[in-house]
Amino acid sequence: MQIEFEGTYDLTSTLECGQAFRWRRDGDWYSSVIFNNNVKIRRNRKGVEFCSSPDDELALEPLVRGYLRLEDDLDGIYANINRDERIGESIKRFTGMRILRQEPWECLVSFICSANSNIGRISTNVEDISTKFGRAIRVNGDVRHTFPTVDVLAEAGEQPLRDLGLGFRAKYVSATARIIAEGGLDLFALREASYDEALESLVALPGIGDKVANCIMLFSLDKLEAFPVDVWIDRALREWYPAVAEKKLTKKAMRPWAQDYFGRYAGYANQYLFHGRRLQGK
């Protein structure tokens, strides 16, 4: 099915910049499991084309639109965050890269798994969790699995997750799943909550600190002002922003500084700086 839209979209950068962990590339097609469907997608002249299974594409289309954040006015956002030549360069280089609107629970677990890890390993962890605890979706001989529900992971407990190689993150995933399963937090409700409210709720969960909470808010809870500070952003800000270096801002102090500096779309600035700095390597 074709989704037509105006405006730019760099699907490759968007799906490969490290905000989502289950997309696989095969030629110009990308495939993953989202909304309990095996979804294939590719860029074309008029927009993006996608296939879904088992559900009808017509039913999935609004969800895919939402996932891809096609409603974001990129030019408006660029104009808003373009405060200096550093961010300007990154915008020029990765024009069309978007933040995704992922499913909150999968996003939350993915970023608990990200602690002291790397993208390759996180991808393996998330895929292994799905294979072991998710529901099989078969498409033309290909089998992928849905990401398991909160209840399934709450019931599973810590040890099976350790056996999958999550390491010390297993107890955090398990404990957080149990809290949410028992009604300790409504993740979707956080989409309507303020940034501060959502942050406070998330960091109360085991395994979620300021950085991970900001990732979850940015990539799944519609908080475009979220600004996760990881080692790459830490490097980018210290190397590229004299104000940060001169003030000797700690990692902790960088987030509020950047949110004030870049404004309400600071999360977009974050993703462009992150991507640029990470490709540059250490």
Added chain:
DNA sequence: AGCCAGGCCCTCC
């Protein structure tokens, strides 16, 4: 072999 990875948490000062 030893260090580090897209942090978090706990202890101690």
Added chain:
DNA sequence: GGAGGGCCTGGC
């Protein structure tokens, strides 16, 4: 309140 060390595991 913030600095320092431990934590699973895999990759270099």
